[in-house]
Amino acid sequence: MKEPKTIFACQACGTQTRKWFGQCPDCGAWNSLVEEAAPAVRPGAAGPVPAAGGATAQRYDQVETADAERLASGIGELDRVLGGGIVPGSAVLLGGEPGIGKSTLLLQMAAAVAGTLGPVLYASGEESVEQLKMRGDRLGLGAPPLYLLAETCLERIVEEAARVKPVVLIVDSIQTVFSLKLQSAPGSIGQVRAAAADLLFIAKGRNLPTFLVGHVTKDGSLAGPKVLEHVVDTVLYFEGERHHSHRVIRAVKNRFGAVSELGVFDMTGTGLRGVPNPSQLFLAERVSNAPGSAVLCSVEGSRPILVEVQALVSSGAYGTARRTASGLDHNRLSLLLAVLEKRAGLGLAGEDVFLNMAGGLTINEPAADLGVIAAVASSLRNRPVLPGTAMFGEVGLSGEVRGTVRAGLRLREAAQLGFTRCVMPSTNCAPGTDGGACEQVGVGTVAEALEALLG
Ligand code: TYD
Ligand code: MG
DSSP: OOOOSEEEEETTTOOEESSOOSBOTTTOOBTOEEEEEOOOOOTTOOSOOOOTTOOOOOOGGGOOOGGGOOBOOSOHHHHHHHTSSBOTTOEEEEEEOTTSSHHHHHHHHHHHHHHHTOOEEEEESSSOHHHHHHHHHHHTOOSOSEEEEEOOBHHHHHHHHHHHOOSEEEEEOGGGOBOTTOOSOTTSHHHHHHHHHHHHHHHHHTTOOEEEEEEBOTTSSBSSOTHHHHHSSEEEEEEOOTTSSEEEEEEEEETTSOTTOEEEEEEETTEEEEOSOHHHHHHTTOOTTOTTEEEEEEEETTEEEEEEEEEEEEEOSSSSOOEEEESSOHHHHHHHHHHHHHHSOOOOTTEEEEEEEGGGOOOOSGGGHHHHHHHHHHHHHTOOOOTTEEEOOEEOTTSBEEOOSOHHHHHHHHHHTTOOEEEEEGGGOOTTSOOTTOEEEEESBHHHHHHHHHO
């Protein structure tokens, strides 16, 4: 009998079948069968056969790392999230919602790299070559040795990559690519995984840095293939609200640099432009002396960012109080409101609380707590935070204010943007820290913090 070219493997238990089933016949898991290329079995081979010319173990101190020098992407903010530039042979997955600017960024990067380092191949399964050119003209790319390819067949892309010999390969989007080895539709888990595996093999084998674009589903995960996240070296997420012009790129996984590093961009009529000083951007529209507004010194990766936290507390009309938070975890807000109520005696029961990180930024670090508390208390008492005051600090369940990391960095950023006081955990106060003209106001409890913030 003829051997089948593809098989279906259960992702839960590993059972292989020749036909697709809705339920795995072995373990009973639903929807777990995924098409895969049938493994080529050598006739007569009983176990794994060592390949001739395979890798041999090398002594640690004899491994050469000279070729691990990074390439400049030509976009400073992108280099920053990548950990200092593109690592040769690395595979980078760039995820984000449709229309956020993934193609724009990669096209800009492609042109910059092509202009300085050599040819770049941009394979797009979503746009035609003419559409890409039109976009490029809008971005003012000039005439670098940038090769465009409108193709969805993986084998063709690989062929063209062998012909063009690019220094960087871009595949926009991995979900549109299909391999001739499988019969399933492009975008299915089997196809995405096969395509990624082949591209990764080329990336490592030819030392060719490869950028893959991945779509994000409604629930915020990379469409279907969570599998991709652990095969690639770096996973970047493009975030931002469509209604704002600025965009943030965050590294969620990076084998070659710090995670949670941020790159901030502004979407303009002529493409994405890096924002070297994001604090200025996020504070640009702040109305000082408004009740319910507080300035928080946050650190993302290695970079301090000042953000405005806004709160609005108003009496709820319908019995159950509403609490909504954007840019902050909802559970964290509930916890902080409970602390305010219990430890600082604020009457928040029955009040609606709306909280917003201005500018659409999302802050997950606990050092944001003090900013949230300040904004809520300020709105409830209808009294603005004392002028020129910034803050940071984690709040514990007993109402204590706990120290955080990188206090000096936060303090310096606040001083640089003209803040004269910084309310911070007393354990972080260090007289020698160079905070410029920024006075360190140490607090130990939430009650003390409110006293120092609102007077
Ligand atoms: P795009 O890069 O096509 O998004 P993705 O590849 O992530 O789906 O981004 C398109 C959006 O960016 C679109 O809404 C228009 C906007 N845009 C600008 O504002 N200025 C520009 O110069 C370009 C090229 C796009
Ligand atoms: Mg696109």
